[in-house]
Amino acid sequence: MLLKLGELVLKGLNRGNFEKRLMKNLAWRIRKFGAFKIYCMQSTIYVEPESGDCDMDAAFDAAKKVFGIVNISRAAECKKDIDEIISVAKEYLAPTLSLAKTFKVEAKRADKSFPKKSPEIAIEVGSALHDAFENLEVDVKNPEVCVRVEIRDKAAYVHANPTPGAGGLPIGINGRAGLLLSGGIDSPVAAYMMAKRGVELFGIHFFSYPYTSERAKQKVISLAGIVGEYAGNIKIAMVPFTKIQEEIRANCREEYFTLIMRRFMMYIAEKIAAENGCGALITGESLGQVASQTMEALGVTEYGITLPVLRPVIGMDKEEIVEIARKINTFETSILPYEDCCTVFTPKHPRTKPKLEYVLSEEKKLPFAELAEEAIRNTEII
Numbered sequence: 001m002l003l004k005l006g007e008l009v010l011k012g013l014n015r016g017n018f019e020k021r022l023m024k025n026l027a028w029r030i031r032k033f034g035a036f037k038i039y040c041m042q043s044t045i046y047v048e049p050e051s052g053d054c055d056m057d058a059a060f061d062a063a064k065k066v067f068g069i070v071n072i073s074r075a076a077e078c079k080k081d082i083d084e085i086i087s088v089a090k091e092y093l094a095p096t097l098s099l100a101k102t103f104k105v106e107a108k109r110a111d112k113s114f115p116k117k118s119p120e121i122a123i124e125v126g127s128a129l130h131d132a133f134e135n136l137e138v139d140v141k142n143p144e145v146c147v148r149v150e151i152r153d154k155a156a157y158v159h160a161n162p163t164p165g166a167g168g169l170p171i172g173i174n175g176r177a178g179l180l181l182s183g184g185i186d187s188p189v190a191a192y193m194m195a196k197r198g199v200e201l202f203g204i205h206f207f208s209y210p211y212t213s214e215r216a217k218q219k220v221i222s223l224a225g226i227v228g229e230y231a232g233n234i235k236i237a238m239v240p241f242t243k244i245q246e247e248i249r250a251n252c253r254e255e256y257f258t259l260i261m262r263r264f265m266m267y268i269a270e271k272i273a274a275e276n277g278c279g280a281l282i283t284g285e286s287l288g289q290v291a292s293q294t295m296e297a298l299g300v301t302e303y304g305i306t307l308p309v310l311r312p313v314i315g316m317d318k319e320e321i322v323e324i325a326r327k328i329n330t331f332e333t334s335i336l337p338y339e340d341c342c343t344v345f346t347p348k349h350p351r352t353k354p355k356l357e358y359v360l361s362e363e364k365k366l367p368f369a370e371l372a373e374e375a376i377r378n379t380e381i382i
């Protein structure tokens with residue numbers, strides 16, 4: 001497999017770090033599919049199977065989900081011999097070449113002991129393919145298929161049009177953030193989007209047993225697993241939220257339930273995030289989607305929080321969010337019908353334009369910090 005590195009290369013920023021991270025992430029992701037040799041040369045990462053029992057299909061699928069890679073191709077390996085190269089190219093690329101109208105061949109000779117120079121290799125392979133596929137014409141400027149031949153130390157490699165990679169930046173290159181992960185559609189998408197920007201995720205989930213079930217918890221764990229195919233392993237802090245919700249219900253005015261609850265979530269999440277080396281919080285809030293996501297409500301929600309709150313889906317329509325959820329395969333799990341703690345005590349008439357001072361004075365009816373500390377003490381990280 002040959003993987004082309006993404007945008008940091010273009011910006012020339014801290015390239016060594018980018019490559020090292022990416023190779024480490026990639027090695028971790030494909031480790032279960034066999035023993036591979038992974039190295040980087042000229043903005044390309046090479047992944048070579050070290051034995052015959054490597055599952056290349058599975059490794060290829062996993063590599064397509066590794067952030068920091070713009071495109072990937074699977075190359076056929078062959079002996080460093082021009083006739084071998086031609087016959088492998090004909091056979092391996094037949095599915096692509098037999099459907100194309102135009103092509104060209106590019107050759108690269110890393111092993112300078114190979115007797116033919118790059119242009120000669122390109123011409124010989126090109127004319128052999130031209131003879132073999134009657135549908136093909138040569139177009140050096142804008143070919144449909146660009147066949148590449150690489151003569152490397154160990155072997156020669158033949159490949160053609162690459163498939164798109166996951167894009168983005170390698171996980172970890174942009175720090176770590178606390179992800180408020182619910183069982184809904186939006187927060188897994190928010191997770192994917194920030195992971196794509198190179199952020200390592202630390203999940204935080206609030207559950208209200210027995211109002212929310214064990215299955216609701218399992219659903220969140222499954223979602224973290226699905227997003228984890230892109231984002232890497234995600235730990236989750238499971239915060240017991242029942243007592244806080246019951247206290248709010250018993251003591252505060254109904255129209256402020258949701259806002260006070262969300263302020264607890266942010267307060268607790270910030271503490272847990274900070275304890276776990278996170279530099280920001282991430283939520284799946286989208287402007288105007290529900291009563292607690294108006295501009296005023298968001299202002300109340302994050303009042304007093306000092307970590308930056310990243311809301312990558314803030315400007316997206318539900319349809320756009322769903323489209324990503326389908327693409328990353330979280331959608332079907334997200335729509336499983338288990339209650340989230342947010343929906344357990346939903347007020348009939350929530351405030352859409354809350355006044356901060358009213359919310360704060362309602363909140364003062366509770367021992368806010370003590371309740372939050374107790375929940376944090378009883379939090380389990382899984």
Ligand code: ATP
Pocket residue numbers: 179180181182183184185186187188204205206207282283284285289290292340341342
């Ligand atoms: P989602 O689809 O992500 O559940 P939503 O549209 O249902 O979002 P809310 O329920 O208001 O919106 O939640 C807004 C955000 O608050 C979520 O995207 C998530 O980041 C966070 N959140 C909500 N409920 C929880 C929870 N039980 N645990 C952790 N975070 C939560």
Ligand code: MG
Pocket residue numbers: 182183184340342
């Ligand atoms: Mg929700």
